[in-house]
Amino acid sequence: MTPSPSIPRPEHPRPQFVRPSWINLNGEWQFEIDHSRSGKERGLHAPGASLGRHILVPFCPESKLSGIGHTDFMAAVWYKRSFAIPADWESGEILLHFGAVDYETEVWVNDVSVGKHRGGYSSFSFPIGHALRDGDNVVTVYAVDDVRSGLQPRGKQSGSYRSQGCDYTRTTGIWQTVWLELVPKTRIASFRLIPDPDNDSLHVSAVVEGRTDGISLRCAASFEGKSVGEQSARVGSRSVSLTLPLSEKHLWHPGAPALYDLRLELVKDGETVDAATSYFGLRSLRLDGMAFRINDRSVFQRLVLDQGFYPDGIYTAPTDEALKRDIELSLAAGFNGARLHEKMFEPRFLYWADRLGYLVWGEHANWGLDITSSVGLARFLPEWLEGVERDYNHPSIVGWCPFNETWDSSKGTRQDNEVLRIVYETTRAFDPTRPVIDTSGNFHVATDIFDVHDYDQNAETFRARYQPLAEGGEPWVSFPDRQSYGGQPYFVSEYGGIWWDPGQANEQGWGYGERPKSVEEFMTRYEGLTNTLLDNPNMFGFCYTQLYDIEQEVNGLYTYDRQPKFDLAWLKAVNGRRAAIED
Structure with a gap:
């Protein structure tokens, strides 16, 4: 179906699971x-x-x-x-x-x-x-x-x-988007795609709704229009799994995002009962000492904080092109990915991240939820797992981070550590293919990666703080009375946030630290902070705060309407410099 161009956001909202018969109700x-x-x-x-x-x-x-x-x-x-x-x-x-x-x-x-x-x-x-x-x-x-x-x-x-x-x-x-979809009585309810580049294959598992007697799942992969593999398996009860060998190996890598097309069919007596189209990227993820390896290559994650706000649509991008453009703006500034911050982003954003070879971390919007008791777990976990299940197949997602900065309540009651532990362990069991950070910044309980937030604006003290890690010693731990380092890979997942509002047009504006007095002072500070992290041989990434201003917060590299504040060639050169940890 081709929606009317007069319908806002007319594109298919779920590009990894598409059937032909659908109606957009926007x-x-x-x-x-x-x-x-x-x-x-x-x-x-x-x-x-x-x-x-x-x-x-x-x-x-x-x-x-x-x-x-x-x-x-x-x-x-x-x-x-x-x-x-x-x-x-x-x-x-x-x-x-x-x-x-x-x-x-x-x-x-x-x-x-x-x-x-x-x-x-x-x-x-x-x-x-x-x-x-x-x-x-x-x-x-x-x-x-x-x-x-x-x-x-x-x-x-x-x-x-x-x-x-x-x-x-x-x-x-x-x-x-609100939409209608025509589906068969016996249909594919959901499916998971697990890429396996080491064995030149894709593992597929599907859940089937309806009568499954005599039903088989058939999967066919193609690359740039050429058939590269087909496999079938009988459906037992409500589930089925198969391994699809690939005759050609094309890796999905940041900046070089090869994508295969995939067709899934339920077949009975030679007739197609249900069919859907999807796509996948062939890539592996592995933590190796202090390195984060993608397809066995140490990749320094040059991330930026993206909060998914728009001046005219708030949480909703005005167009699909606006979603794509935010990624393009980030790439133009020398970043290769983003922390999708305090928000589950819509699947169309992840689609563009897949197509543009852009790394992202999935995160929930935990702020505002009281997690000082098990009630917080009941309100958090079901929705979080719905999001992980929905977004599982996107190759651009390289890790999960359910919580961000789990501060104590306004009454001083501490977080219930078991809430974080259970969410972390459940997420790992739900998806063993990606690393999981329990809570970005603080207060860590159980985590595959130890990250910190550090808004020190002084490049000299900032570098001194991470020098012990660079020399193979113990890294800096924020709030050492509440969390301890356990030898995990380490990175600074929020830093910078340098306050710069050209002309101070926003009288209510704010950023971190003292506002630089000139663009040149901003550039010196930015380079000093960023070089510290790139130069550290035991730091696998950084995340700068933030990509664009949002309302009164004016520490973005772009304004809220996505106009650059600084020379993009300079930014790209600083951010894109080879990191010490990269192969």
């Missing part, structure tokens, strides 16, 4: 803010009930692009629109997909509740065939959002009325 919906959360009692979910305003989905009501622009707290919001099912969709099942809705969601189709979901960042879907009728159908969405409750991950959404510090404008309700 566009104009009815909308209403429900401050008192009385909408159910008032019957707003009924098909005939009208809502008071209109909104442009998938943009959140806080954003300019939504047409609403309401930035105060909203206890709950309602959405409603009609849709028709094509006549040739009579067979099979119809799924209603949501890329993301913040935070607790209930969905009705024609006054039938078709499902509920908790989590503001992970994707979900409901089968709706039982609720459909001939002609027009009505879908109603109700979302409850309370970033101040301590019971939900809010990320960098401000818990105060105004944006302040490193918290910004909130996102409520729908903020990613």
